[in-house]
Amino acid sequence: MDSSSESDTYDRPTGHRSRVRKRRTRPDSGFPRDTHVSDISDKIDTLANTLQDTSRNLNKVDQMLGQYKEHTDDQAEAMVTLRESLEESIQHLQAQQLRRSTAGWSASLSTLHTSDLDDGSATDRRRYLPTSPLRDYGSAGTGNRRRSRSVAVRFTDSAQAEEQIHSLHQSLRDLQSDQLRIGDDIDREIRRRNRTDIETKKTLENLAGHIKASQKEEPVSLRVERRLQEIEDEMRTGRQVLSERHHREKPKSMSGELQEMDDMRSQLLRMEKERLDLQRELSLLLSQQKSARRQQERGVTGLDSDLRVQLGRISVSSEVEELKKSVERKEREKTQLAFRVEALSADLERREQQQLKMLAQLKEIQSRSEENVSECGRLEAQLIESERRREELRSKAQEAVRQWKTKCKKLEREFQELKDNSRNNTDKDKRSKEREGILSQQLEGARQQLADALGRLAHREEDVRRCNVDLTETRSQLVTLELELQEARETLRGLEEKAQKQISLQVQMREENVRLQKRVELQEHSKEEEQRSLLDLQGSVKNLSAARADLAARLAEVESSKKDLEKQLAMAQEESSSFGRQLELERQVHQKELSHLRMTQQEGKAQQDRDVHDMLRLYQREREELEALVRDLKSEAVADSELRRALQLKLDKMKTECDKLTEQLSTSEENHAKLLHKYHTLKKELDVKVKLAEREEERRQSAEHSMEELHERVTGLQTEQESILHAVGTQIDSACQFLSKDSAAKLEAITLTPGLQKDSHRWLAEVKTKLQWLCEEVRERESRERRLRRTLQQHKEQMKALKQSKDSELQSFLDRITLQDRLLKDIQSEKRGLLEMGRKKEDEMRNLQVSVKEFSTRLALDHLESVPEKLSLLENFKDLEESQKQREMVEQRYAKYKEIVGNLQHQLEESKKRIQEYRDEKLDAACRSLQLTSLTSSLLSQSNFLTDTTLSTHTSPQKPLASPDLESSLTQEHFSTFNGANSKHTSM
Structure with a gap:
């Protein structure tokens, strides 16, 4: 997807929220509680929009990380194929070396004659060239071609004996310098990789600690319930104190509410700033990822071009340097990923804190709505009692x-x-x-x-x-309380939806942690493979000259496969862009529908407010009359x-x-x-x-x-x-x-029959039976919910047992990994011993060169004595072959270790998959339980409201009313609230 479309969608809902906020502001001084509750609902809507935006951004980051993972997997596959091709070339070169060594042995023994002593003046006309491991001096002046780097000693004839000795000396010096340089490079690479191993282990330990801490933490639902219970107790005590001080300190309460509104506004501004900062950070992350991807693509193209140049030059040193560069690039990418993981974990913690705050606000609103419902019932009872007393007084008078x-x-x-x-x-x-x-x-x-x-x-x-006077006050209080109750229910539903979204976000973040762990493991595997390839390259540095044709053919195959892959990638990118455009269009349609629904809701609220104000004016006029x-x-x-x-x-x-x-x-x-x-x-x-x-x-x-x-x-x-x-x-x-x-x-x-409305007693009895039936249905649903909760508790216990078992398995895996680390250290020590042996062999080669210089002048006289010295040279070469065999044995041991580690990783992946499946089942059960609780709460509130209305009508079914306007207004208000609740229930 394109980031510009995403930013447009971010800007669009903010403007819509500002318009909604302007429309929802009602400057009604008679109802401060209504305005306060409406402001709170607006703020909760803005919070919901910000949370949706952040969830979209996190989903996009997850997609980008998945693409990066696929890209690294492709790179790992390319490295594996390159390694296989190099192994084949090494085998081919080893076979050629064996053939040449046998041929050189026979030639050197068969061409020793007495005529080799002649033509001693030829040395005066020769120019001995300097030796360098990076330049070819064989084609300068004399027209002689430089010998290949195969370690074989030959004496062709007496005229060329001295030239062969000097070429042998030059090749030995070249080999010595190349070996020293490659040994130093390999030592530096080993030290750097040891450092990176230590750093990756530290990051893995930190990640494991974070995961264990998150697993050891209590479930979010239990923490939220406990916190909500505490907030309920605090709100009850505070509500009692406020109800006592309400009539005496009304202006003070108004100022306190205004202060609370200012605080909420400042909190909203702060959260808006945080949201903008998050958007900036995400845009920076996206740009960094794009630049990293471009750099990787450039690196791949650079690697291809470098491989071509290397094949043209057949220089092992440039290949080693390019491999070093690729390894360093991988290390940089790994560090960047570690930093991003840390940033995402910090962002997750901050969002969890915001979730806890929002849940606390939700519980506060719920407690307020419950207290408002109880106050409504009490005021209705007082209203009925006052009407009855007034009727009695009037009749007596x-x-x-x-x-x-x-x-x-x-x-x-x-x-x-x-x-x-x-x-x-x-x-x-x-x-x-x-x-x-x-x-x-x-x-x-x-x-x-x-x-x-x-x-x-x-x-x-x-x-x-x-x-x-009391009746008018109770009427106004009833109107305000009903409005507050309605808005509190709406906010409660919205916050329940937000809680579900936050649970899904937490699950996604956990999945992201699992993915990052897998990515770190894959990087470790790639690093091990690179070490293996370095060892192979170290063994095959002397034998790459003969693999030009094979590598060229394979390079052509790689280029063809790369073109096919580029075509497939272009097609996949086109498909992803088309899908992104479709998703963007669907998102715009959904946003338009949502804005239309909000507009209709606001118009309905405004119409309700106007009706309430008209009724209050009528009541005021009647009271004045x-x-x-x-x-x-x-x-x-x-x-x-x-x-x-x-x-x-x-x-x-x-x-x-x-x-x-x-x-x-x-x-x-x-x-x-x-x-x-x-x-x-x-x-x-x-x-x-x-x-x-x-x-x-x-x-x-x-x-x-x-x-x-x-x-x-x-x-x-x-x-x-x-x-x-x-x-x-x-x-x-x-x-x-x-x-x-x-x-x-x-x-x-139990359905109604026509004509029952005339008989009020029968009608009330039938309504009572229906309400009883509704209560029974609600009880049945509550029993189902309890059963689901029991099953959820059982699943939680099973999850705990699985976590304990997985922790033990992980501990055993970590123990095995420590053992394998020890084995690696032993292998490294053996490798260092081999390097020391190679250095000793180089010292011997230097001594041999000195001896060759000394015996070059006396070669004509002591050729029979020089034969055993040449035989000792051949023995030294045999020692080199034995060291190579030992190196192959070490490689075999390393391959066995790799198989063991692969089995362990496979077991880890299977256990992670099982844990993820169980988490998905747990989340499905939690979502179902939340839906059932919301449905039962709405049904219980409706049934309570209906029972209250039927009881109030049953107390005075045929008595003439003293204040008919009051009763008509109350019935109309109950009817409007009941209709609103039913319409919301049907829309759900």
């Missing part, structure tokens, strides 16, 4: 008012009858006065009782007003109290006047006339009272008319309640159908 009105009417009728009797019969004045006194006393008692009743009514009205009615009633009560006081004063005056009349009746009729005059005045006052009573009757009729209107509204609300209950029934049916995949017969047995 109405009954008391009716009773006092009837009493007042009775007293007025009696008073009117007494007045009529006083007109008709003056003789009964005394009795009427007595009755009037009794009636006045009764009126005073009735007025006192009326005043007490009015005081009680005012007190009850004050209680009703307080209940209304009720408060205005209460004020009117209070003003009327004040007017009635003033009238009562005026009447009380008038009654007091009447008492005094009645006393005066009784005194005056006994004295004279004039007083009786005055009493009649006062009687007329009292009659006028009674007319005024009658008018006032008529006005009160008119007010009562208007109140009854308003009560009838309220009853009509209650009936309308009852119809709305029936429609809402019908919708709830349909939603319950949909939930039952969703859960009735395995038990369709049970669902058909």
Whole structure:
């Protein structure tokens, strides 16, 4: 894949996130908790996007490492083929050397004659050339061709005896210098490789320690559960303290929430910076890998060209240098890989810490949602209780008012009858006065009782007003808590998905560690093979001159195979690029769909918020109307109290006047006339009272008319309640159908029949049976989940046992490897001994050269004495052949050691494969258990919500509602939340 397309995809979701963040900001000062929760959800979305980007980058790094591994495997195969070709050429050269050595032996013995002493003046005309291991002096001046480097002594004739001796001397010096130089190079290479062996062992030990530490660590699920439990306890205590301080320190809590929002914003900015840094690091890694790949390709091409030059020159020294360069390049690549592995391990640790933080935040949100649910239930119970008390108070007040009105009417009728009797019969004045006194006393008692009743009514009205205030507060709290609960559920689902993704990321990182271990082992094998090839080259340095034709043919074959491989690689790259383009298009389509879904979700949230605000405005208006009615009633009560006081004063005056009349009746009729005059005045006052009573009757009729209107509204609300209950029934049916995949017969047995909505008791009973069926289904699923958890625990125990067995096997393998290291050290010591023997042989060769110089002048006289010296030379060559045989024996031992190490590595690979298969099974089981837990939690929340709604409706199925607007709003809110939950459940 192309890195530019990947970077475009990285930039695209960031812009989308910024647009989503701008749309989701709602400047509503009345709901700070809603804005806080929405900001938290936005931040969690950004975290999810960053984690997805990092997972994509890690997948890409994994692919690049896989490609690099394939490339190194191809290089190893090429080195193996080169080694095989070199072995064949060495065998061919050894055969040629044996043939030439036998031919040279016979020629040297057959060409010794007495005529070799002649022509001694030929030495004066000869020019002896200097010796150098890198230049050919055979073609200069004399036209003689330089001898090959095969170690064979020949004496052709007497004229060329001295020339043959000098050529032999020159070849011996060339061989000596070449051998010294190659020995020094090999010693340096051995020292450098020993250092690299030590470094690779250290890195392997570090990697093994990291792997053991990661294996010894507790599983992530147990750590997360323990941490979440601790966070739940802390959140409970903190929630209790906050609930006590909430009403007293509301502005302080607002400032604290703002501070928390600022902290979260700073954390998000910090995480965004970290994400950008990671992207830069990954881009640098990709560029480094590309440059390394290009360098490797250039190195391969350079190796091909160098091989051609070497075949043209047939120079062993250049081949050794090129091999050194390739080995050094491999070492550099190995160090780069080690650095990258360390960086990836550090990145993995940092991401695990971020995962733990996110899981802590998830648990905090879960605890908040649970506390919000409990507070919702408590507030609903308080709301129902306050409504019931308000209805009781209202009914009692109405009954008391009716009773006092009837009493007042009775007293007025009696008073009117007494007045009529006083007109008709003056003789009964005394009795009427007595009755009037009794009636006045009764009126005073009735007025006192009326005043007490009015005081009680005012007190009850004050209680009703307080209940209304509490109801409004509980409504607002219910709305905010429901919104918080909804958003907490959404964030919980998102975080569960993120946890699953993080588990998959951890599995991928573990697989990457296993791959890196395998890669290190492969590099060790390649290094061993290179050492083997160096040993072979050291043995075949003297015999490569005769392999020109074979190597040229093989080079042509290699070139043809290389062209085929390049064609295949080009085709594979084209296929990979096409696949990358397809994946990029699919990714863009998925991103567009995801952005569209987020837009629709935001629009739905905004519509819900608008509906809630409209309902709150309606409730506010109704509350203001009720408060205005209460004020009117209070003003009327004040007017009635003033009238009562005026009447009380008038009654007091009447008492005094009645006393005066009784005194005056006994004295004279004039007083009786005055009493009649006062009687007329009292009659006028009674007319005024009658008018006032008529006005009160008119007010009562208007109140009854308003009560009838309220009853009509209650009936309308009852119809709305029936429609809402019908919708709830349909939603319950949909939930039952969703859960009735395995038990369709049970669902058909409990389905609703038409016409049941009229009978509320039967409908509630059937809904209750359905909810019980849902609970049973949930219990069955929980039992399945428990069984799966048990199996998962068994798998974990098996995994622990397998880990222990594999640790023991690894320990045994490490012991074997240490033994093999000791064997390698022994072999190296033997090799050094062989090198010392070679140096001794070189010293002997130098002595031989000195002796050849001394005996060159006396060759004509002492040719018979020089024959045994030449025989000693041949014996020295035989010693060299014996040392070569010993070297071959060492190589055979090394081959056996290689077979043993290969078997051990095969066993290690099989054990790693079994461990990986078991990890895959464990991950599948964990994913299934997580899916089951999410499904059961959603079903349990829905069933709890439905049981709460059905219980609340069952408590008052046919009672007329005191605040119909409140009940309708609550039912509408429950219905909307239930619909939202069901739609989310169906989408899942």
